Amino acid sequence: MSKNLSFLIFIGFLIILCFFSNNVQSGEVIKGDTSGDVYGVLIKCAFPNSIVIDGKLNDLAWKHATWHRIEAKDATVPAPDNKNASLKFAVTADDKYIYFAAEITDNKVQSGENSACDVWNDDSVEVYIDGENDKASAYDVNDAQITIGADVIGQNPDVKVTAGLLGGCVGITQGPKTETVATGTLTNDGWIVEAGIPLKNSGWNIKPKTGLKIGFNVQYNDDDDGAGRDYKLIWSVKEVKQGEGSWNNPSLFPELEFVQMVLAVDYRASITTTWAEIKTK
Numbered sequence: 001m002s003k004n005l006s007f008l009i010f011i012g013f014l015i016i017l018c019f020f021s022n023n024v025q026s027g028e029v030i031k032g033d034t035s036g037d038v039y040g041v042l043i044k045c046a047f048p049n050s051i052v053i054d055g056k057l058n059d060l061a062w063k064h065a066t067w068h069r070i071e072a073k074d075a076t077v078p079a080p081d082n083k084n085a086s087l088k089f090a091v092t093a094d095d096k097y098i099y100f101a102a103e104i105t106d107n108k109v110q111s112g113e114n115s116a117c118d119v120w121n122d123d124s125v126e127v128y129i130d131g132e133n134d135k136a137s138a139y140d141v142n143d144a145q146i147t148i149g150a151d152v153i154g155q156n157p158d159v160k161v162t163a164g165l166l167g168g169c170v171g172i173t174q175g176p177k178t179e180t181v182a183t184g185t186l187t188n189d190g191w192i193v194e195a196g197i198p199l200k201n202s203g204w205n206i207k208p209k210t211g212l213k214i215g216f217n218v219q220y221n222d223d224d225d226g227a228g229r230d231y232k233l234i235w236s237v238k239e240v241k242q243g244e245g246s247w248n249n250p251s252l253f254p255e256l257e258f259v260q261m262v263l264a265v266d267y268r269a270s271i272t273t274t275w276a277e278i279k280t281k
Ligand SMILES: [Ca+2]
Pocket: 051, 052, 053, 054, 055, 056, 057, 058, 059, 194
C-alpha cells in the first residue's frame, strides 16, 4: 500500500469518526452520593431531603445529589454549542414533593413573549411525570408535562402564582393542575430553576420507597430570537433516537428511582458529610 493511500484511508477514518461523534449524545452523569444513575435512562432520587425553593442551589441536598448534564447535541434540534444551550439537573424528595433543580446555560434568556400553555416557545424547562410508570403510548391521568418558563425568574414560588405561569396543557393532569411550585434566578450565563412537584395531587399519589420507579424526563426549549422555539434539548436517549414525542407519549420517558438515604453526620464538626443508603431487606 502506498503512503498516499494509507494517508487517504486514515483521513477517511477520521471523517467517519467525526461524523459519528457529532451524532451521539454527549451528556454525562456528574456523580454525587447516589449510585447507579445512567444518563438519559435513569436518575436516582434520594429521600428524605428538604429543599428551600428560593431559586438558590445552596441547599445541602443539591451538593450531595447526582447531576445529569444535557449538552447542546443531546437534542432533536441541537443548539450550536453548550454556551448557547445546555443544562444540568438533579432531583431529591421529602414526604410532600419531588424537588427539581436545573442550572441552565443559555446565551440569551428569553421570556415574556409566550405565557402559560404557550410558554414552550420561550426559554423553558420541561419535566415529565408518569406517576405509575405504566409507559402507555398516550397520556393517562397519572402522566403530565410540566413546562416551567423563564417567566418564573424572581417569582414567589406560591402555587397560586406558579399555576398561572406553567405550561404543559396536554392530557388530563395538565402542568398547571399539578400544583407544582417553582421559582428561578438569573445567572451570569443563563438561569436557574428550583421547583417542587407534589407527590400527591389529582393525577397521582406517589409514596417514595427504595426501588420505586416512576417515569421521568427533562427537556429544554431554547428561544434566542424572540420568535418561536429555536432548539430542543432532551435527556431521554430513547426520545432523541426516535424523535420528539414525550409531550404525548409517556413510553419515551426514562425513569426516576427513589432511594432512601440518610445524611451521615460528623458530630465533631457538627456538619453533615455524606449520604449513605439505608439498606432494606
Ligand atoms: Ca434552594
